[in-house]
Amino acid sequence: MINSHDLYRELLEQIHDGVYFVDTERRILFWNRGVERLTGFGRNEVMNHFCHDNLLRHVDGNGTFLCQDGCPLQKTIEDGQSREAEVFLHHKDGHRVPVHVRVTPVRNAAGVITGAVELFNDNSFRHSYNERIRELEDLALLDPLTRLANRRFLEDHLEQQIKEIDRYKLSIGLVFLDIDHFKQFNDRYGHDCGDLVLKTVARTLSGNGRAFDVFGRWGGEEFIGVLRNIDGDALRHAAEKFRTLIATSSVPWQGEALSVTASFGATLLTDEDTPSSGLQRVDRLMYLSKEGGRNRVTFG
Structure with missing residues (x-):
């Protein structure tokens, strides 16, 4: 008994x-x-x-x-x-x-x-995320390393979202981030460590967004987030949250806990934007964060 x-x-x-x-x-x-x-x-x-x-x-x-x-x-x-x-x-x-x-x-x-x-x-939208993963796998739109959307999907998705700004009066936020000093991880610890850094950042982004936010790997150590139905203050808060969560994460590597940070650009898209203009603007904002000392968000 x-x-x-x-x-x-x-x-x-x-x-x-x-x-x-x-x-x-x-x-x-x-x-x-x-x-x-x-x-x-x-x-x-x-x-x-x-x-x-x-x-x-x-x-x-x-x-x-x-x-x-x-x-x-x-x-x-x-x-x-x-x-x-x-x-x-x-x-x-x-x-x-x-x-x-x-x-x-x-x-x-x-x-x-x-x-x-x-x-x-x-508290993450794990179920919705897993469903999205299966859909992207079926369409070959998944980055194989990070398990986020790939560049091809992001380009198509961004174009669709811009079309909906005027049609549905939606507010769309665009976030662009680049991992700080990423080359040093590869040079000092090897590419396996660099891959783990990319996966850690990807998991932090995907696990802490809303169900309808889309994050993807743009290329190399660059990531993009497309955030629907969001105003300027909320976009600033969201970008700062992601920056903070990445900065307080760590990458376990051969007994060490490696710190990683990222520099962010964030902007609200308008119905006059094209995917190219939006990406150019947010890329420029990200580089202002780099020039300003890294591990920060520049909004514009």
């Missing part, structure tokens, strides 16, 4: 969401299969470690590292209040994953707080 403790543990193992428990010092005491799936970290790698050791390296939308400042778990242990947050965890492979976090205090029979439980789920 299964006792209640084992039954509850098995139920927590079976749920799709990530669940883990910590004590009052934020030492990890339980780590279910959902967390393993969402983070890439196996329980043997994390059990009895402290979450503030920066295992998941949660950041908020401004790039603040919550494990050191503003941790929802720590606040709940201190004040006993449940709370929710939208954060971005750091996957073992290096890219950022958006998650919705819910934290609840754990109390003993006397009502004393003995720790907290964090439950979180993937």
